[in-house]
Amino acid sequence: MPYAHITGWGMSVPEKVLTNDDLAQMVETSDKWIRERTGIRERHIADKHQTTGSLATEAAANALRMAKLPPTEVELIIVATSSPEYIFPSTASLVQDRLGAENAGAFDLSAACTGFIFALNMASQAIRSGANKNALVIGSETLSRLVDWTDRNTCILFGDGAGAFVLQADEEPGGVISAVMRSDGSGGDLLSIPGGGSAHPATSQTVLDGLHFIRMNGREVFRFATRVMASATKEAIDKADLKLEDIQLIVPHQANLRIIEAAARGLKLPMERFMVNVDKYGNTSTASIPIAVCEAVAQGQLQRGDNTVMVGFGAGLTWGSVAVQWTGPFAEGEPIRIRRYARIARFRSWLRRLWRHIEGLLWGRGRGSSA
Numbered sequence: 001m002p003y004a005h006i007t008g009w010g011m012s013v014p015e016k017v018l019t020n021d022d023l024a025q026m027v028e029t030s031d032k033w034i035r036e037r038t039g040i041r042e043r044h045i046a047d048k049h050q051t052t053g054s055l056a057t058e059a060a061a062n063a064l065r066m067a068k069l070p071p072t073e074v075e076l077i078i079v080a081t082s083s084p085e086y087i088f089p090s091t092a093s094l095v096q097d098r099l100g101a102e103n104a105g106a107f108d109l110s111a112a113c114t115g116f117i118f119a120l121n122m123a124s125q126a127i128r129s130g131a132n133k134n135a136l137v138i139g140s141e142t143l144s145r146l147v148d149w150t151d152r153n154t155c156i157l158f159g160d161g162a163g164a165f166v167l168q169a170d171e172e173p174g175g176v177i178s179a180v181m182r183s184d185g186s187g188g189d190l191l192s193i194p195g196g197g198s199a200h201p202a203t204s205q206t207v208l209d210g211l212h213f214i215r216m217n218g219r220e221v222f223r224f225a226t227r228v229m230a231s232a233t234k235e236a237i238d239k240a241d242l243k244l245e246d247i248q249l250i251v252p253h254q255a256n257l258r259i260i261e262a263a264a265r266g267l268k269l270p271m272e273r274f275m276v277n278v279d280k281y282g283n284t285s286t287a288s289i290p291i292a293v294c295e296a297v298a299q300g301q302l303q304r305g306d307n308t309v310m311v312g313f314g315a316g317l318t319w320g321s322v323a324v325q326w327t328g329p330f331a332e333g334e335p336i337r338i339r340r341y342a343r344i345a346r347f348r349s350w351l352r353r354l355w356r357h358i359e360g361l362l363w364g365r366g367r368g369s370s371a
């Protein structure tokens with residue numbers, strides 16, 4: 001049975017930074033309050049040209065470059081997101097087109113902030129079963145578009161960004177070695193965007209009522225998170241037949257420093273064993289774990305041969321974890337020129353649209369004459 005190795009990783013965050021002091025000009029809050037209650041100092045916010053799909057495409061391109069995997073060879077693309085570009089088509093389909101991954105099946109996965117963990121597990125199962133040789137797993141968000149910038153309970157927390165992993169099959173043991181996926185829909189109301197779906201289709205009234213914004217019961221979500229982070233970490237370690245001492249680094253969902261500290265207390269581990277970058281990016285939902293992994297590797301906190309656990313929680317309620325034996329990139333060969341694939345893909349898509357248009361005209365005329 002092949003193993004699912006993480007052979008490439010990449011991230012993309014918008015340049016624009018919003019500091020706590022900037023927020024204090026917008027709502028009644030302070031840098032001190034935000035730092036003490038969340039650990040966040042600043043977050044990145046997409047400009048008007050950036051979207052969940054564009055950030056996802058950039059992060060994916062970086063991951064493919066590292067894995068030296070041409071987009072045309074990608075077999076599966078999963079985008080975990082809570083802020084898709086549209087209800088449909090999926091953001092994954094947009095990414096597939098922009099990358100020129102013409103042989104890939106692509107779909108979005110909705111499990112809020114836990115989405116990346118669920119997507120990573122699904123992709124690794126597809127590889128381990130032999131169904132796919134590789135997969136691109138992306139977490140991408142522009143939550144700034146779904147935040148009520150007058151609500152101090154939520155607007156201080158979230159940021160934009162994307163992270164991506166390339167998974168590839170190999171007979172050598174390693175990569176994703178265990179996973180835990182859990183849901184408790186009875187807590188669905190604790191963190192939601194009530195409007196715009198089939199329960200409350202968009203009307204001028206739903207917009208006036210702000211139903212298209214993120215709503216959250218912060219205290220309840222906090223209590224739930226502190227309960228599940230340590231237990232999900234332990235469960236993934238047990239399933240992998242490892243011990244806590246075998247784990248060099250835990251990469252938790254970056255929502256609140258106090259939640260990570262509670263998990264560290266629960267596991268009786270020092271904070272040095274946890275990757276933390278919530279101070280720089282805030283909560284980027286599905287993107288937070290892959291972004292944290294990219295930075296952990298860049299800083300030398302995660303190295304080849306290390307064991308790591310990635311653990312997350314979010315709306316749904318959902319929570320989950322994966323244990324990974326980090327094998328690093330083992331790409332050989334020439335660097336791949338992602339931009340060239342993207343240019344060809346743009347041209348091909350343009351031709352396909354043109355052809356559809358011509359076919360439509362011909363078909364329309366034919367139908368008209370036979371009627």
Ligand code: UT7
Pocket residue numbers: 028029030033034037038113152153156191216218219221222225255256283285313314315
């Ligand atoms: O990916 C999952 C996403 N969600 C989360 O992870 C959220 C988990 N929850 C949290 O991180 C925390 O609950 C928050 C950071 C959201 C809030 O921290 P808290 O320590 O739980 O504060 P609280 O909600 O208990 O509020 C304490 C006080 C309240 O005032 P009163 O009622 O005590 O007078 C709030 O109105 O702080 C007030 N408050 C603020 N004050 C200044 C709430 N937000 C702010 C703010 N600035 N931004």
